Amino acid sequence: MKGTIMRHGNRKSWSVALTFDDGPQDPYTDQILDILAKYSIKATFFLRGEKAEQNPDIVRRIVSDGHEIGNHSYSHKTMRSRSLKWLRNEIERTDELLMQAGASQPIHFRPPFGRTSFQLISLLKKMKKKMILWDIGPKDFKYAHPYEIVGKVLKKLKPGSIIVLHDGGGDRSVTVDALNILVKDIREMGYKFVTISELTD
Numbered sequence: 001m002k003g004t005i006m007r008h009g010n011r012k013s014w015s016v017a018l019t020f021d022d023g024p025q026d027p028y029t030d031q032i033l034d035i036l037a038k039y040s041i042k043a044t045f046f047l048r049g050e051k052a053e054q055n056p057d058i059v060r061r062i063v064s065d066g067h068e069i070g071n072h073s074y075s076h077k078t079m080r081s082r083s084l085k086w087l088r089n090e091i092e093r094t095d096e097l098l099m100q101a102g103a104s105q106p107i108h109f110r111p112p113f114g115r116t117s118f119q120l121i122s123l124l125k126k127m128k129k130k131m132i133l134w135d136i137g138p139k140d141f142k143y144a145h146p147y148e149i150v151g152k153v154l155k156k157l158k159p160g161s162i163i164v165l166h167d168g169g170g171d172r173s174v175t176v177d178a179l180n181i182l183v184k185d186i187r188e189m190g191y192k193f194v195t196i197s198e199l200t201d
């Protein structure tokens with residue numbers, strides 16, 4: 001893997017990565033997993049440590065369905081202006097939970113709100129972790145209608161895109177409806193869905 005921060009994959013490979021943040025959360029994560037299974041699509045879930053701890057059955061299902069799980073911090077608090085010890089604890093505590101659930105290595109990291117800092121970047125480098133950001137963030141939590149989300153994603157979609165949607169943090173029924181439309185549309189455009197680890201730089 002080249003570099004420490006990844007916002008998208010190779011622009012020449014006809015692959016895109018679907019990622020889901022802030023879960024696991026009942027019932028949305030399961031509803032998303034049902035859609036992904038129906039279309040035989042593999043995705044990446046960046047889990048909040050404390051939610052993974054509360055919902056071990058959902059985490060196990062994500063892994064046994066063949067998806068990748070990533071680290072989205074333990075508490076989902078902003079990681080700016082924190083001590084090194086605090087940052088390390090947020091990451092390690094979550095890694096432990098994900099490893100117990102059967103996560104494969106390396107476990108990638110996505111900071112809460114996509115907010116990064118020099119200190120966080122250098123810590124991740126030391127921990128040999130890659131920071132995964134995105135090039136398509138439709139802010140799915142803001143919209144009342146699934147087609148608003150679908151439109152935002154399709155407008156920006158390119159080879160190598162990393163799309164971020166949310167399976168946790170509130171009512172995500174609009175995201176679930178949007179996903180149902182998106183997977184069909186994106187596939188019809190000729191793209192293949194891959195996990196973050198499968199996405200080439």
Ligand SMILES: [Zn+2]
Nearest residue numbers: 021022112113
């Ligand atoms: Zn988040």
